[in-house]
Amino acid sequence: MYTTSEIIAEYGITENILKEYIDKEQIPLTNGEISKKHFQSVLNFIENTNNRIEKSLEGKERATFNYNFNKNKLNIYKDDAISFLEKLPSNSVDLIVTDPAYSGMNNKLQLGKGRIVGNYSEKGEKDGKWFGEFEDSEENYTKFLSECRRVLKKSTGHIYIMFDSYSLLSLGNIVRDYFDVKNIITWDKVNIGMGHYFRRRHEYIIFATNGNTRKIRNRKFPDVWRFKRVHGSKYPTQKPVEVFQAMIHASAEKDFTVCDPFLGSGSSAIAAIRNQCNFIGCDISEKSIEISTSRIENYVNTSIDILQEKSMAVDENIFWR
Ligand SMILES: C[S@@+](CC[C@H](N)C(=O)[O-])C[C@H]1O[C@@H](n2cnc3c(N)ncnc32)[C@H](O)[C@@H]1O
Incomplete structure (x- = not known):
């Protein structure tokens, strides 16, 4: 079904490691190909092989920040979401939690000069916009979802994608072409x-699996989450860390690799650290990389989150005890 060189190229595993496994397990090769029957065990082995992500990004120019914290690794890149995902090996990420910068809501609501929110001129905005928007076209979104599906582990992968009401109507249905949608979660921001x-x-979060039947941590979590919004944030659209913590707590185990290709201020990275997970993320904006990396560095050194000093949770004990 697959030749070993196809597997090496697709899954980012080294030839030696793959060969060692094939020899050890005495997997038969017919004309250099691994049969369908044996492919699943090879795939399981690959999914559990560490360092594939780092290896596939090694030598790529845009690595801007990497950090080891306890035993976990954090890698952050300045890159476009789709081109970043394209560089990751298949079946390498356990969990995607992300909050894309949709352009639709701005266009529909005609907020000011097309600003995402508020007035950020004093904080360095250009052309009335703080950061670039992710184009809401079906074509672009389809490309994004298919890359998410490719990098997510088949046997365990979960994905959470945030939506405002407009993008949920226009793009939400496409998620079903790529993933098994299990829930539409409402994030209740408590104050209007x-x-x-x-x-x-409120905003929405689609929760889906990569076709697998892996469950979440337990069945007590509701599909309405109450976390207050962050007021006076340094980064526009900064989400409370607890929103990402709830996703990661429900879907990840210690040492899982969590990915956010629309990093913004880095709230998802702080949540991954709190859940003892590895983290890999990117953002297209220089400002995001500057702000998120200094926030993360501060947090790992001092345990103080300089962008969100207190918890935004209202029903904290629903998620964490
Ligand atoms: C809604 S914000 C994310 C906010 C983040 N969840 C937080 O809590 O701070 C979306 C982010 O996507 C980034 N972005 C826009 N277009 C992008 C693209 N094509 N690739 C990667 N990031 C992009 C923006 O710079 C922005 O930081």
């Missing part, structure tokens, strides 16, 4: 925000 009609107080 802006809005010309009913004022917005």
Whole structure:
């Protein structure tokens, strides 16, 4: 079904490690190919082989920050989400938690000059926008989802994607073409925000698996999550760390690799550290890389989160005891 060189190219494993496994398990090769029957055991072995991600990104120019914390690794890159995902090996990530910068909401709501939120001119915005938006086209989103599916581990992969109401209507259905959607979670921000009609107080999170049946940590978690929004944030659209902590707590075990290709201020990375996970992420904006890496560095050295000093959780004991 697959030749060993195809497996090496696709899954980012080294020839020696693969050969050692094939010899040890006495896996038969027919004309250099591994049969369908034996492929699953090879895949399981590959999924549990460490360092594939680092190896596949080795020597790539855009590595901007890497950090070891306790035994976990954090790697952050300045890159476009799709081109970053394309560099990762298949079947290498346990969990994706992400909050893309959709352009649709801005366009529909016509907020000011097309700003995402508020006035950030004093913080260095250019052309009325703090950061680039991820184009909401079906084509772009399809490319993004297919790369997410490729890098997520087949046997265990879970994914959480955040949506505002507009992007959920326009793009949410496409997620079902790539993943098994299990829930649409409502993030209740507790206090009302802006809005010309009913004022917005919530966002959505699609939770899906990569076709596998791996469960979440337990069945007590509700699908409405109450976490207050972060006021006066240094980075626009900064989400409470607890939103990502809930995702990671529900879906990850210690030492899992968590990925966020729309990193922003780094809230998902702080959540991964708190859950003793490895983390890999990127953002296209220089400002995001600057802010998130100094936030993370500070946190690993002092345990103080300089961008969110207190917990935003309202029903904390639903998730953490
Ligand atoms: C909604 S924000 C993420 C906020 C983040 N969850 C937090 O808590 O701070 C979306 C991020 O996507 C980034 N972005 C926009 N287009 C991108 C692209 N094509 N590739 C990667 N990142 C992109 C923006 O710079 C922004 O930081």
